[in-house]
Amino acid sequence: MKLNLDIVPLNSWLDNGKEPLIISGPCSAETEEQLLATAKLLAATGKVSVLRAGIWKPRTRPGEFEGIGSIGLEWLKRAKEETGLPTAIEVATAKHVEEALAAGVDILWVGARSTANPFTVQEIADALQGADVPVLVKNPVNPDLSLWIGALERINRAGIKKLGAIHRGFSSFEKTSFRNEPMWDLAIQLKTVAPELPIINDPSHICGNRELIPYISQKALDLDMQGLMIESHLDPSVAWTDAKQQVTPAALAELVDRLALRKADSDNPVFEDQLAVLRKDIDALDDVIIQKVGERMKIVEKIGEFKRDNSVTILQVSRWDEIVEKRTAIASALKLDKDFTVKLLELIHNESIRKQNEIMNTKTSVEA
Incomplete structure (x- = not known):
């Protein structure tokens, strides 16, 4: 927008x-x-x-x-x-x-x-x-x-x-x-x-x-x-x-x-060429990230169906704590900021909860 x-x-x-x-x-x-x-x-x-x-x-x-x-x-x-x-x-x-x-x-x-x-x-x-x-x-x-x-x-x-x-x-x-x-x-x-x-x-x-x-x-x-x-x-x-x-x-x-005043762009063609290459690499990685998140959500949907069919609650606090602990440890080793990692995990987790909630409130064909 x-x-x-x-x-x-x-x-x-x-x-x-x-x-x-x-x-x-x-x-x-x-x-x-x-x-x-x-x-x-x-x-x-x-x-x-x-x-x-x-x-x-x-x-x-x-x-x-x-x-x-x-x-x-x-x-x-x-x-x-x-x-x-x-x-x-x-x-x-x-x-x-x-x-x-x-x-x-x-x-x-x-x-x-x-x-x-x-x-x-x-x-x-x-x-x-x-x-x-x-x-x-x-x-x-x-x-x-x-x-x-x-x-x-x-x-x-x-x-x-x-x-x-x-x-x-x-x-x-x-x-x-x-x-x-x-x-x-x-x-x-x-x-x-x-x-x-x-x-x-x-x-x-x-x-x-x-x-x-x-x-x-x-x-x-x-x-x-x-x-x-x-x-x-x-x-x-x-x-x-x-x-x-x-x-x-x-x-x-x-x-x-x-204060250092830096330009929003550069007139140097060599700089622009190198920047274009790096941005292309970023674009390719972003595509992979989105694809992997999509694959993760497909598994989340299966988990939601399994929880629904077995009358298990959506939120599993112990599982969430385990995810945060393990992923932040990996992120720290990769020199990623802890707050950033937690926020990223929370975004993914919230979307997972949303998807599972939709599934929980959808009747199976047998129930229908």
Whole structure:
């Protein structure tokens, strides 16, 4: 499936010659002095294409700092005048959209909490009717690709052709080193169904701490994402929100300098020829894998018939544990990642259960 989005290329609405695109600025606009000082330092690095700042901050619990509000738009306007950097903010209501457009904000983005609610997205889309402004849509908090796609489609149908996505990671019950799990596969799926859609990575919100930002940033670029949104503060130690995930402008410049920017393809004919040979080998192996899975499922069907005829339950926990233990041991010897192996086995096992369940609920010719 390919998405039918009516959009224009990123370089047609933000052509500043810098690669990758770097959107940076404080998590929150706290004071006019803080915002202006940070903006000037970011502009001086020569690495930043767009200045971002949080004006309205949707917080998890009441009583936390929820943004400076509309007055911050005036500060942002002044920062743009003094640095020449286009500006970007998050909007979560129709009123936010109206005020941002009236203040001349250059780029708007829809936050993760808003993306998760189609009613909110539609309200924002309705407010955008007739506007000629770039809009970026963050992935929803929960790992739901359809919600993400739906939000992009709603904004696009409002007439917004300068459209992009922001990958900021997803909430997960599992506690890991990340604030939000990257779940790269969902971002890759979005690129697959909408290859023309620019995707910006937000390592600040994925990481939750500045130490991991370089790693996530490089991986995002290696997956052919078009840019990064990295939070930067004059002095992160005194930031009013998300202090641990913000970097200084100087640290941002150093981080960007260390990133390796790789091409999506190559003009080298020798490289292309060798790549074509390797891909042909991959295709042949993929064909064998699919064939073997098909053969496995034929045996699964026989097992299902045998269990049905002998009134045996579908799920055999001890057998599943045995499969996982043996196959992960083999996979480890072959230098395959354990998590990958378990996920692959689970996919095959779930399909096996589905097939056996169908057979269990099909009467034999004798019973009929």
